[in-house]
Structure formats: C-alpha cells, structure tokens
Amino acid sequence: MTLRIPTIIRSVQGEDLVSLADLAKRTFIAAFSEQNLPTDVEHYVAKAFNHTQIRSEFTKAHSHFYFAEQDVDPIGYLKLNEKTSQTESLFENALEIERIYVDSDSIGNGIGQALIDFAIGKAREAGHNWLWLGVWEENRAAVRFYKRNGFDFFGDHDFMFGETRQTDLIMRKAIMTL
Template sequence: MTLTPDSISIRKATPADAVPMAELGGATFTETFGHLYPPEDLQNFLATSHTPESWARSLNDPTRGVFVVEHQSGRKIGFIAVGACKLPVENLEAQAGEIQQLYVLAEFHNLRLGRRLMDLGLEWLASQGRAPLYIGVWSENYGAQRFYERYGFSKVGEYGFPVGKTVDREFILKR
C-alpha cells in the first residue's frame, strides 16, 4: 500500500468504528508489546481491553476523543485516544487530561503520523479545558519517552500496568 498525503485522512472515530478499532488496537498493542508477555497474559489483556464492546463504550464516551488514521482503501493504520486522566496520580487535578493511547502500525512508522495524531489529541484536550496533561509510558519504551519529551512531558511518577498476570513498570509523565 502506497501512502501519500492525499491517500490518508485523520478523523474522529465514531461508535460505528468499534470493530475496526478493536482490531487495530489489538494489532498495534501486540505488534509493539506482545513479545513481552506469556501468550495467556496477552490474550487475557486483548480479550478485555480490545474488544468491539470495550471500544464501543470508549467511542460513545463524550469525555474521550479518539482519532483514527485511515487509508483511502478504508484500512485503519493508527490512532490516538485522549480524555480525562485515569492514571494513579496523587492529588490529581480536577481538569487533568491524558494521552491514553497513541499507536501507529509499524509498517507506517517514520511518516510523521504519530506527530499529526499527537497534535490533534493535544488540540482536542485543550478544547475540552483539560490541563495539566499526563501520559503513562512503559519504562523501557525509550523512543516513546523521547517523543513525549519533545512535547514537554517529564517523569513525575511510576505505577504498575497489568497485562494478564504480568505487571509492567510504567512511568507517569506530566506537562
């Protein structure tokens, strides 16, 4: 598939996108992190976090913005989900926002899609009056940490992120 600026669009996902978003969410998570987990932990996580039902709830939530990168063929290749902060932050500010998920399929990395999604997510959070902003990022995902640092985020805490019985060490970044 060839990508040109004219061959892709980014739009707000709707509840009608629940099935393809579940597929894309599961595929991008597995592609990025699947090698870290025993198969049963990965399947347990995907069966709860990336189902059409879980995505339908998310896409129907007016306090959440989900934006999807779509090729003109209809294939979904990346997304960002933003909304109210759900991270375990002490003394969390009432209007705090969060970059909850930002994924692009690996074959489409280095096309600046992550930057375009991030800019759109930040713009949406600002339009909702969300500040300050937080992100949870895997402690060993150095590329993502550098990306978020370029946007002014810095580490303020840590927490455990469960994937099945495995618990990842996650950093909490704030801007």
C-alpha cells in the first residue's frame, strides 16, 4: 500500500519568487518542449519566466499565485486573475486561471485536481459567476482534464508562440454560489 503525501496549497509570498520562477520554467519546458520548436520555447521562457517578469506579475493587483506543496517542496502552482488583471475581458464577474502547472514527476498524483478544486473554491468564495481559462488546442490531456471538471468550450484566440501562430481554446465553467 502506497501512502499518499498530503498536498498543501498556500499563497506564494515575496520570498518565494525565485522558487516560483524556477518551477514555472521547469514545468512549462516539460509540458511544451516536445511539441514545439526549441527556439520558440526558449524565447517564451526567457520572456515569461524571468525574475523581473515574475515579480511584476506577483505585485500586480488582482493577480494571485499559489503553490501546491508536498513535504514543503513546491510541486505545482496556480495563477488566478480577477477584475482588470484578467488577460481577456470575456465575462462579467469572472475569475481566470491563467496558469496551472504540475511538476512532471507529480502528474497523475491528484495535484492538478487539488489545484483546480482550489480555484473553483476561490471563485465560489468570491461570488464569481464564471471560472475560465485558455488552453492550447494541442494540449489534449489538459483539454480532457478541464472537460472532466465541468469546463465547456466558449471560443478561441490565436497567439504568437515565438515565430509560430497557435490557437488557445477558451473554456469556462459556471460557478454556483451557495
């Protein structure tokens, strides 16, 4: 019988930003390197996950970062955006999941589910009507995961990933407040 280590989800603090940037780089590279050109991945990682960029996002009003930890080691993270920090103005009274990533060694251990459940709880707690996200159309496992969690397709948008045009699917979940 394998014992499962409890997952703790906690707010990222200012002193955690180096760990956050390192985890963000590592999980992004693991998730997207095989399906993309190395130059596109390198360009995106250098731009999106450098310490200055992470600090800027961390201090932005209405953006919130959370670590998923086991044995005090961050093994996943979540970035939620509200109000003016959302990357798109698609919904009234919504919470956006901008990023949700888990270390490749921990995928399949319920960490992603714990993070999505946490996000749903935060949306309910704040009285939001919608929880939404964008997911790369080629990330089939993530699309299946979000569908299992009650997200539906709402639309899409193109974006430039390095020199390559890609499409994100926009998915949303209605939030029922208690």
